Amino acid sequence: xxxxxxxxxxxxxxxxxxxxxxxxxxxxxxxxxxxxxxxxxxxxxxxxxxxxxxxxxxxxxxxxxxxxxxxxxxxxxxxxxxxxxxxxxxxxxxxxxxxxxxxxxxxxxxxxxxxxxxxxxxxxxxxxxxxxxxxxxxxxxxxxxxxxxxxxxxxxxxxxxxxxxxxxxxxxxxxxxxxxxxxxxxxxxxxxxxxxxxxxxxxxxxxxxxxxxxxxxxxxxxxxxxxxxxxxxxxxxxxxxxxxxxxxxxxxxxxxxxxxxxxxxxxxxxxxxxxxxxxxxxxxxxxxxxxxxxxxxxxxxxxxxxxxxxxxxxxxxxxxxxxxxxxxxxxxx
Amino acid sequence: xxxxxxxxxxxxxxxxxxxxxxxxxxxxxxxxxxxxxxxxxxxxxxxxxxxxxxxxxxxxxxxxxxxxxxxxxxxxxxxxxxxxxxxxxxxxxxxxxxxxxxxxxxxxxxxxxxxxxxxxxxxxxxxxxxxxxxxxxxxxxxxxxxxxxxxxxxxxxxxxxxxxxxxxxxxxxxxxxxxxxxxxxxxxxxxxxxxxxxxxxxxxxxxxxxxxxxxxxxxxxxxxxxxxxxxxxxxxxxxxxxxxxxxxxxxxxxxxxxxxxxxxxxxxxxxxxxxxxxxxxxxxxxxxxxxxxxxxxxxxxxxxxxxxxxxxxxxxxxxxxxxxxxxxxxxxx
DNA sequence: CTGTTAGCGCCTTCAC
DNA sequence: GTGAAGGCGCTAACAG
Numbered sequence: 001x002x003x004x005x006x007x008x009x010x011x012x013x014x015x016x017x018x019x020x021x022x023x024x025x026x027x028x029x030x031x032x033x034x035x036x037x038x039x040x041x042x043x044x045x046x047x048x049x050x051x052x053x054x055x056x057x058x059x060x061x062x063x064x065x066x067x068x069x070x071x072x073x074x075x076x077x078x079x080x081x082x083x084x085x086x087x088x089x090x091x092x093x094x095x096x097x098x099x100x101x102x103x104x105x106x107x108x109x110x111x112x113x114x115x116x117x118x119x120x121x122x123x124x125x126x127x128x129x130x131x132x133x134x135x136x137x138x139x140x141x142x143x144x145x146x147x148x149x150x151x152x153x154x155x156x157x158x159x160x161x162x163x164x165x166x167x168x169x170x171x172x173x174x175x176x177x178x179x180x181x182x183x184x185x186x187x188x189x190x191x192x193x194x195x196x197x198x199x200x201x202x203x204x205x206x207x208x209x210x211x212x213x214x215x216x217x218x219x220x221x222x223x224x225x226x227x228x229x230x231x232x233x234x235x236x237x238x239x240x241x242x243x244x245x246x247x248x249x250x251x252x253x254x255x256x257x258x259x260x261x262x263x264x265x266x267x268x269x270x271x272x273x274x275x276x277x278x279x280x281x282x283x284x285x286x287x288x289x290x291x292x293x294x295x296x297x298x299x300x301x302x303x304x305x306x307x308x309x310x311x312x313x314x315x316x317x318x319x320x321x322x323x324x325x326x327x328x329x330x331x332x333x
Numbered sequence: 334x335x336x337x338x339x340x341x342x343x344x345x346x347x348x349x350x351x352x353x354x355x356x357x358x359x360x361x362x363x364x365x366x367x368x369x370x371x372x373x374x375x376x377x378x379x380x381x382x383x384x385x386x387x388x389x390x391x392x393x394x395x396x397x398x399x400x401x402x403x404x405x406x407x408x409x410x411x412x413x414x415x416x417x418x419x420x421x422x423x424x425x426x427x428x429x430x431x432x433x434x435x436x437x438x439x440x441x442x443x444x445x446x447x448x449x450x451x452x453x454x455x456x457x458x459x460x461x462x463x464x465x466x467x468x469x470x471x472x473x474x475x476x477x478x479x480x481x482x483x484x485x486x487x488x489x490x491x492x493x494x495x496x497x498x499x500x501x502x503x504x505x506x507x508x509x510x511x512x513x514x515x516x517x518x519x520x521x522x523x524x525x526x527x528x529x530x531x532x533x534x535x536x537x538x539x540x541x542x543x544x545x546x547x548x549x550x551x552x553x554x555x556x557x558x559x560x561x562x563x564x565x566x567x568x569x570x571x572x573x574x575x576x577x578x579x580x581x582x583x584x585x586x587x588x589x590x591x592x593x594x595x596x597x598x599x600x601x602x603x604x605x606x607x608x609x610x611x612x613x614x615x616x617x618x619x620x621x622x623x624x625x626x627x628x629x630x631x632x633x634x635x636x637x638x639x640x641x642x643x644x645x646x647x648x649x650x651x652x653x654x655x656x657x658x659x660x661x662x663x664x665x666x
Numbered sequence: 667c668t669g670t671t672a673g674c675g676c677c678t679t680c681a682c
Numbered sequence: 683g684t685g686a687a688g689g690c691g692c693t694a695a696c697a698g
Contacts, residue, residue: 053395056386
């Protein structure tokens with residue numbers, strides 16, 4: 001175990017702890033070359049490594065941030081996390097990632113323990129279930145950034161996709177391709193989760209714009225484990241969809257599962273466009289048309305915002321930042 | 334910002350800091366109900382949260398472990414990490430995940446900064462490039478567990494797949510199905526990375542067992558960005574493979590890309606089995622036959638081992654633990 | 667049952 | 683140029 005402390009180094013080098021401290025922090029200005037060398041030697045003879053915990057206690061900074069993601073199963077989440085980690089790496093800060101598993105209670109627990117661990121700030125994909133806590137953090141000036149979802153009645157910086165536009169892109173594309181019975185399907189909208197709601201609204205508006213009727217059974221949010229049933233229902237009505245917009249990657253998976261089960265040919269029997277990229281979209285048979293989010297940019301931006309807040313503790317002006325979605329046409333439409 | 338400290342609580346409740354400390358640590362045995370209540374009130378009036386950093390400094394324990402993964406792009410890595418996180422959550426320890434990106438220098442840096450942050454132990458998917466460091470950690474008794482890969486000349490607990498068996502399962506299956514020109518392809522074997530080497534050796538032994546000849550160009554390790562070329566070469570010889578075993582998920586992706594480009598029909602033109610599960614194996618057209626690792630069990634086991642070591646600091650007896658692979662037959666063979 | 671007293675390992679004035 | 687001293691917030695004997 002690491003036992004060697006600054007005092008040991010000081011002893012060995014015949015200087016005081018403070019001098020060693022200076023050395024560690026690269027304050028060489030007033031240090032004689034000779035003592036510098038002695039300290040250097042002592043350090044690597046003893047194989048000394050500063051204890052960052054102790055430093056953190058003093059400096060009230062841990063060079064660690066926390067990320068609490070609502071549901072890590074989404075490809076989008078993992079991509080954003082990757083971007084955050086890369087950005088933080090550049091600034092030499094570590095990242096602790098926690099998965100709230102869509103449960104506000106877990107989220108709350110994580111927020112509390114991460115704060116207790118004195119992380120310098122938090123990036124949260126909010127479940128939406130802890131408004132009081134969010135507000136308390138906001139009021140106390142704690143560095144905080146929301147990603148993917150926003151929370152009403154707060155001014156917390158939120159980095160989001162232009163979700164309505166994502167739906168517009170999908171609908172416009174399908175209409176142009178000649179599809180008219182377009183359905184929209186996504187995961188549960190019970191918790192009023194921003195992207196799902198906004199994408200659904202966007203879908204409805206886009207239909208209007210194209211003077212297409214909105215059939216109730218063609219627009220749904222449903223829990224994953226009831227999704228098959230829902231799709232089945234969609235296809236058992238008089239009017240059957242000729243295209244489905246999947247509100248996110250998990251929905252796409254379910255729809256593909258259904259197509260396979262029913263031997264539906266894509267895009268002949270049914271066209272598909274997914275909002276959110278998936279790992280296999282290019283190599284799937286057929287390759288899947290997709291509306292992508294710039295997830296890497298979103299993550300990088302969020303991290304930069306947070307690190308800035310953590311640094312100078314001044315509020316940023318903007319509170320909601322929207323990124324542009326983009327349609328990638330492949331062969332499923 | 335959180336300013337309130339134990340002293341504040343002590344003041345407010347008219348007790349000493351130590352009493353508050355007792356309270357925080359649930360040592361109520363000798364505490365009068367009345368002071369207990371007073372402290373309780375003070376705490377939530379002030380909205381006090383203990384500073385875990387300070388506690389860590391004292392206790393020399395951070396309730397945080399580090400995971401350094403050689404390459405986070407592998408599905409296997411992410412699954413193991415998920416398992417580790419779940420296991421640690423149960424024990425209330427946090428996890429810091431770092432991606433070494435296959436670079437020993439990055440790995441070294443992460444090991445050092447995580448140690449400096451006093452994490453209670455490290456789970457490493459070793460790049461293999463830091464033998465001296467591994468040995469130093471081992472000698473100092475620092476809690477350490479290797480996953481996925483082992484390192485020669487160390488006795489560090491390593492949690493691995495029975496890789497040779499994985500190849501045997503794949504070959505046996507293909508032979509039974511009537512394939513005879515079986516090829517094996519994986520990512521670069523320059524760094525002697527355990528699973529790649531072992532799977533390749535297993536492949537060779539399995540061919541022998543079935544009295545099948547080993548064609549040199551049918552057994553290769555190649556860097557991802559040169560993989561297309563390599564596959565192309567394989568298919569441009571006199572003898573062409575009728576089945577390919579992909580040594581890992583990234584290889585599978587490349588092979589699928591190739592099949593798509595060349596419009597090869599699976600399994601008619603070429604049969605495919607992948608060692609390592611992928612997210613889309615069930616919904617792909619056709620669904621992909623796979624040899625899976627019990628990645629969740631592997632992660633859980635590794636985490637348990639590490640937490641045990643971190644707790645009682647005694648060495649575990651076993652050093653290499655092998656888990657059993659399993660063949661999942663689908664339609665690509 | 668509760669308070670006093672020392673640190674944990676480091677950083678930071680401020681003397682010298 | 684360097685050292686002494688105090689303190690970050692908490693825990694852990696040990697008194698009382």
